[in-house]
Amino acid sequence: MGDVLVSGPAVRAVAASVEVVVLAGPQGSPAARLLPGVASVEVVDAPWITGSAAPVDAALVERFAEIVAAHGIDEAVLLTSFHQSPLPTALLLRLAGVTRIHGASVDAAGGLLDTRLIPGETLPEELPEPVRALRIAEAAGFALPAGDDGRLAVELPGDAAPAEAGPYVVVHPGAAVPARAYPAAGHARVVERLAAAGHRVLVTGAPAEAALTAEVAGTAGIDLGGRLDLTALAATLRGAGVVVSGNTGPAHLAAAVGTPVVSLFAPVVPAARWAPYGVPVALLGDQAAPCAGSRARVCPVPGHPCLADVDPAVVVAAAERLLAGGAG
Known part of the structure; x- marks a missing residue:
């Protein structure tokens, strides 16, 4: 949940100019559905992120291809945290036909990333995670719209009510x-x-x-x-x-x-x-x-x-x- 929520400002920056499909894991996807600017959410249990026992096999490659084809995705902004690599995801997206991919990677990315920020060099190490994600989006050409303060945000249904009356x-x-x-x-x-x-x-x-x-x-x-x-x-x-x-x-x-x-x-x-x-x-x-x-x-x-x-x-x-x- 936290990884997705701190990506919210970057998601809004991308959504200011294009339709956003969020690819998230099983734990983060409910939070992704609350983020402003998200058109749809696709769920993939990526074992290189979650550490799950999900296999890395032909079915996973096909799953990425299906998602890309279903939404007509031609560009990806990979909002990994400081200790995660974007390269496995970038490889599967590239195989699925995504033509432009952006992310931050300590390791050389070859042709997997069109825009590569380097942590510790072109991307400072100690940034708050929301700012880090926003820097990745900005490097890809996406900026927050005027009036957006860059804080975390969610959109709740109009009938969403607290479990108890306040104050508490x-x-x-x-x-x-x-x-x-x-x-x-x-x-x-x-x-x-x-x-x-x-x-x-x-x-x-x-x-x-x-x-x-x-x-x-x-x-x-x-x-x-x-x-x-x-x-x-x-x-x-x-x-x-x-x-x-x-x-x-x-x-x-x-x-x-x-x-x-x-x-x-x-x-x-x-x-x-x-x-x-x-x-x-x-x-x-x-x-x-x-x-x-x-x-x-x-x-x-x-x-x-x-x-x-x-x-x-x-x-x-x-x-x-x-x-x-x-x-x-």
Whole structure:
């Protein structure tokens, strides 16, 4: 979800002059359908991106050919993150007949990319991911239209409503990557303290996180675990005064609906690239911890100190500052 949402400004830049078909993975495609400027979405489980067991075979080559033919695609802008290669996708698109392809690649691309930005040379390394994607689109000749501020954005149906009436704050304790998760006990104390301060606290999570959200909500919060689809989650985050979340998709979704975020951010990936973008953010967590930049999925440091050592009182104080309109 997060990878797709941070690509939103670049997608809008392309959509300002041509029809956009977004090619996304199974996890990101629901978010792609909420992006402004998207005409249609095609889903491919690309194993060089997702790490899935999907085979790279003739059927996958044919799938790319079918997508290109169905939409008459003649140009592609590949919005890979800093640690991903665009070249496998570029090869399959080239085989499918796409005539112009643009992307950022550390490796020499030969004839696979018509426009190649080189990370660390023609593309700075420490750009926020939305800016990085926008730079790729700009190099391909696509710019944001006048009046577009370049922030993240989603389009919700007119009847999209929050799960609960406001005012409230949202705590989202889950994370797809364990190394990026604040301990459940810490989240539960945050909920208790926020409730004691007079706030209604909604706890959100996916169906698979029902046990986690129940533990975190306890008796002080309102457990919404497994109850919200992506549109309902977006509407609920939009109605919140502040969102408390780790580095996970809903943090970027909160940014896309304009809600301030208390970001419990493990430094396994750089906050300069991946912190919520374009909204007030309170960044918590030891960004100089030994795990910094490791891209670890499971914390390599006993005790997970980069996040476990963050006092719940500090989290609540950060939330209160953002609720009052102050800086993080």
